[in-house]
Amino acid sequence: MTDSRYLKRTIVKEVIESKYLNEQRTLRVYLPPGYNELLSYPVVYCQDGEQFFNFGRIATTANQLIMDEGIEPFIIVGVDVDLEVRTSEYAPFGSRFDAYTSCFAEEIIPFIEQKYPVRPDRILAGDSLGGCVSLHLALKNPHLFTKIISLSGAYYDLSREIIAKETDLSWLSIFMIVGLQETAFESGSKVYNFVEINRTTRSLLEERGASVYYEEKDGQHTWGFWQKELPSALAYFLE
Known part of the structure; x- marks a missing residue:
């Protein structure tokens, strides 16, 4: 049973044009226990904002890490997405990909950094295609993003081709996890082996100098798996 202390969360909704x-x-926007505008905080930006908060229970996890595990208080920004256009925004072959990544880097980041006392110690987090777009955001904006949490990242062919063209990723640090039961995930009319996809992506990243933490564990391509892995993923960068 979840400790009731963890359920007292401060989450502010913002809307940007x-x-x-x-x-x-x-x-x-999740604000940590004891939030003080005079202090400064690391910040975690999540794709699929609504899902990270509702299914990933990231705010409850953050409270637990801060209250009981000695993790420095941090802010979380979940960016909502319309699931009907999610692929077009998150996949590099999508029609809204350029617009979304520009919005993220040039509108969302400045908005948050003007309104909240966050440090330029930014972590990007995403599941499936959310992990994919997080990595692409870093590749496009290495001056902004160097730390990625990738939960069963959907690194399809084009993503791997883009990574393969990079020559030096020594500035990048990525936490990757994938479920061992994700070998036949159906998406549309295609079936994907996410274990092989993530193994290949890991190799591409490491060959180019990225710092990669990589794990394969029993798990499906679902929030039931990712929710359990969020505490260790967050602690990896925030400890």
Whole structure:
């Protein structure tokens, strides 16, 4: 049973106007226990914001890490996505990919950094295609992002081709985990072996000098698996 202390969470909803996406985008901002505007905090940016908070229970996990594990207090920003256009925004072959990644780097980051006392110690987190777009955001903006949490990243052919063209990724640190039961994941009309996809991506990253923490564990391509792995993923960068 979850300790009731962990359930007392402060989550602020923000809405930004994006000129790149030509629409509004909702952000969910978790503020840690004892939040003080005079202090400064590391920040974790999550793709699939609503899912990270509702299914990943990331705010509850953050409270537990801060209250009981001695982790330095940190802020979380969840960026919501319309699931109907998720692939077009998160996949590098998507029609909204350039607009979304520009919105993230040039609109969301400045908005948060002007309104909240966050340090330029940024972590990007994502599941499946969310892990993919997080890595691409870092590749496109290495001056902004150097730390990635990738939960069963969906690094399809084009993503791996883009990574293969990189020559020096020694600035990048990535936490990768994939479930051993993710060998036949159906998406649309295709079936993907996420274990092989992540193994190949790991090799590509390491060959180019990236610092890679990599694990394969029993698990499916679901939030039931990813939720259990979030504490160790967050602690990896925040300890």
